[in-house]
Amino acid sequence: MDTSVKEIVCKTALHCHDSKWLPYRYDINVYRGCAHRCVYCYALYSHEYLGGGDFYREIYAKTNIADVLRRELPAFSRETVNLGGITDSYQPAEREYKLMPGVLSLLARYSVPVTLSTKSTLILRDVALLKKIDEASAAKAAFTVTTMDKTVARLIEPNAPTPRERMNALGEIKKQGLTCGVHMMPVLPYLTSGEASLEAVFSAAKDAGADYILAGALNLRGGTRQGFFESIRQSFPAEYGRIKEIYHNKEAYKAYKRDLDAVLIRLRKKYTLPYYSKIPEKPEPKQLSFLSPL
């Protein structure tokens, strides 16, 4: 795979954003760029101020992030931190760089609740640390699964583990007692929006023990739009025109969204899977010993 990883040093680890759309104010991203190469990735903008570069092929690893976080945490409130709000913390580079264990260990020590979403089974390596956090405060893990069709998944999320592997990993984490969810986002018109396709994800999520499914339509903004349509034109030429119509015609989009929402409501009832599950935080967070092995 023609991906290069560049090591960088960061000045801050905890990033506070002011987006009113996101439920958490703080996130930590140990990488910039993401080698999973999803055709709908909304995070392409995050590479722009680094002088451009290819978001999917030029990955930046923040090798000093645990040291910076160690300095920041004593003054940090116990707000929930979203791990990897911009890119996937468990993308392929993490196998070599192992940045997440240091970050998770520190968050456990300071009893900071965490939530994270990934497409990678590499998260299983760190389940013991997530459990430590859950014991000290709260931890929630979600897998993004947009379809159970591995052929479609290979074309839209070429470097991520298969949907079945992700669901199996979710089942493993659930067995450890963590709150787990499925992020069925984004739903792609005609490719993953059919009722059978949506139901396959609901059914697999229920079987794996998921506590919730968050679903959302595709939002094409900034640089994502052009790359997305180019990928669809190449991989799904028969659907290209219909998908383009949805994103170029307000009425078509409204009708599509209305139908999608109606199916999702039916499936939520059938599988009793809510759209969200609050992390059950402990009223008295346990302060782990700074000397205890993590």
Ligand code: SF4
């Ligand atoms: S896993 Fe997330 S961050 Fe990575 S390419 Fe896919 S959508 Fe983008």
